[in-house]
Structure formats: C-alpha cells, structure tokens
Amino acid sequence: MSAPVPVPEATPGTSGELMDRIYRWQRHIYDATRKYYLFGRDRLIADLAPPAGGTVLELGCGTARNLILAARRYPQARFFGVDISAEMLASARAAITRAGLSDRVFVAEGDASDFDPAWLFGEARFNRVFLSYSLSMIPPWRAVLEAGIGVLAPDGQMHVVDFGQMERYPAFLRAPMRAWLAAFHVSPRADLAEALGEAAARAGRTAELVPLHGGYAVYGRVNGGMLPA
Template identity: 45%
Template sequence: MLDTASENHADLMDKTYRNQRQIYDLTRKYFLLGRDHLITELHPAPGSHVLEIACGTGRNLQVAQRRYPHCAFYGLDISSEMLRSARRKLADHIQLAEADACGFDGHQLFRRRSFDRIFVSYGISMIPDWEAALRMACAHLGPGGELHVVDFSDQQGLPDWFGTALNEWLRRFHVSPRLALERVLAQIARDLGANVRFSHLYRGYAQYGVVVKRR
C-alpha cells in the first residue's frame, strides 16, 4: 500500500500521462537518448533476473527481452496509467507491478528477494526522493548484481539555447535532471563497498552510471 506522499505522486503521474501514454513511445524516442546504450551494457548472463524501475509503457523491457531472451524480466511503476500501456504491450511475458520506487518489496511483488540487474531509464528525474529510490534499488541487488541508471544531464557540451529549451519542456512534465547523480552513486557505492563507473553521453545530453555490487 502506498503512503500519502506516494499516493500524491502516483496521482500526479497518472494525470500527467493519462493521455500522454498513448503517444509516449512515438514522441520520446527523440528525447530519451541512451536507453538502448544502457540495455546493451546490461550483459546479463542467461537465466538472470532483470528488474526495471519506473518501467513506464514497457518499451525498454520489450527491447531488453528481445536482446536477452534467456533472462526473466520484471517491471514496476507508480503510475497505473503507464502500466495499462505496459500490460497491453508485454501481455503475460513479463511480470509487472504498481509500486513506489522508494519503498518496494521485491519478494512481495515478484517473489524475488534480489535481482542480477536493475535499471532505471529516465526515471530518477521524475522521482521526488530519487536518492532513496537508488538506495532501494541497490538493496535489491544480489551478489555481483548491477544497477544501471541513465537520465538527463547538464547539456554542457551543447548550445545554451538548446539546454534552456529542453529544461523548459521538461518542467512541463515534472522532470528535473538530477545533476548530483555521479556524487550520489559514488556515495552509495562507498557505503556498500561496491564499485561504480560513470560517463556522460552525447556531449552531456545524458549521464550514465553503474553500481556493481561485490560477490
């Protein structure tokens, strides 16, 4: 059951995407750069269990399942509206659940206490307590598991007008780039005794980080 803050955020996401979900995949492919880069970098072994947090319409899960057909995939999202699209797209091939990224129980949702890979693609910029969401994700990693995160960056390598226009557009959809992502992932990794790697993509359009838990 969601708490009051989570319910409020769920309502906001449902209102934002109730209609947008119908055209989300078509329009966002021009903006959400790096999603397929992340999927390529997952490299799960056959038989791995892979969870997407903030799975939205299920587009990434669909692509990942086609690339890694011998893995089991799971997805969670706080928006029941987005999950309507995901369930229609993924049918019964992938387990989906409505849950808050900041406070979920993998065993309760999917009968899985840990996952080999967890990824968040352009999700943390829409989660108010995004640091808690990242820590919750890492808490669900098994030994040797990896958390992969891609999201908007600072646009430093691009013209000023582009960054200004993009951020104005993002605000309309309650999206806030998390420019402290590198620092936060590094701190989480230190706390866990894990390894971390980080890079900027497409001249600073996107940022990509990976936390690797030790075996």
C-alpha cells in the same frame, strides 16, 4: 519535441495520481514520441547482459518498452518492472501480452523508492537493476538509488541513464530545454554522480558515470561484486 499537457505541482502522497494525470493520454503515444530525445536507452539494454537464468528489474518501467526490448535480446532471463502509475502499467501489460512475453515479463504497481520485490514478484534479489529516465521524475530519487542497489544480487549491476546537464551545449539551447523539462516535473539531477558514488560505497560497491552526447544524457553503472573490507 512532443509536449505533454502541464499538470499541477505534486504534493506529498500524490505521486501516483500525478503520474496518472500526466500519462493518462500520453501513454498511447509515449514510445513513438520519446524515441527522438531519450538517448542512451538502447545502449543500456545492450550493456545489461544478464546471466543465463538471471533476473532483471526496471524501476519506473512505464510502458514496458525497455523490458520488452531487453526480453527479446536476452531470452534466457526473466524481467520485472515497477511503476507508480496505474495508467502506464495498463499500457505495459497490454504491450507485454501483444509481444507474447507474459511468461517472462512481469510488472507491478509500486513506489520505486520503497517497495518489496519479494512480495510483488516472489524475487528478493536481481542480477541486474536499471533505471531509464525515471530518476529525473521521482522526487525521492536518492532513495530510489538506495532501493535499487539494495535489491542487487552480490554480483549484480545497476545501470542508470537519464538527462544530463548539457554542459557542452550553448546557453541558448540549455535554458529552453531545462524550462521545458521543468514544466513537466522533470529535473535532471546535477549531483547524480556524487549520489550514485555514495550510495554504491555504502553498499561496498563502486560506481561510474559518463556523459553522453555532450552531456545531454548521462550513463551510470554500479558495479557488481563486493569490494574487499
């Protein structure tokens, strides 16, 4: 794996600065290195299937790698991304321009746990919301789940992929992997299934979470449509 340079512990109010320090140089090689161990991202994109004329929002969009691939796959939809790192967004905007997608892909700086999409993008609700390996890097990750579900259209869906607990891997592989992730402020959420289900239920929706690759990753979805009262 390609390891980033360790940075100091985060303190309240410095999440954006922390992410900028981590990614100021990494952003230039981020996509080339992460493709080898961020599994499940392409499956998530394939499952999005937004309706014609629909809107899709990524929370923690980083370099816009996912947004660009999704926009190419679904030319009938518009795509939006929020990220707290100005450094990553600089790479994202450049990549979107190079891809010729500036008319359909839009990104803005914001906190994924507390943002106003109507102010950022002029859109209050989205047909799809997704998070790709971002929850494990955001301390108030439960608030991010609530925020993502909160901006879904009535029949919308939220998709999540992130690191799992590696439950089918031997301890001698799990321990160094977890230590490596922890060194770079990545914390796989052991109670993600429970938190996702509870957040979905509060919104009158259902959720499901399945392991991928022996638990190396997990893939979750909050289903569209309000449940009967």
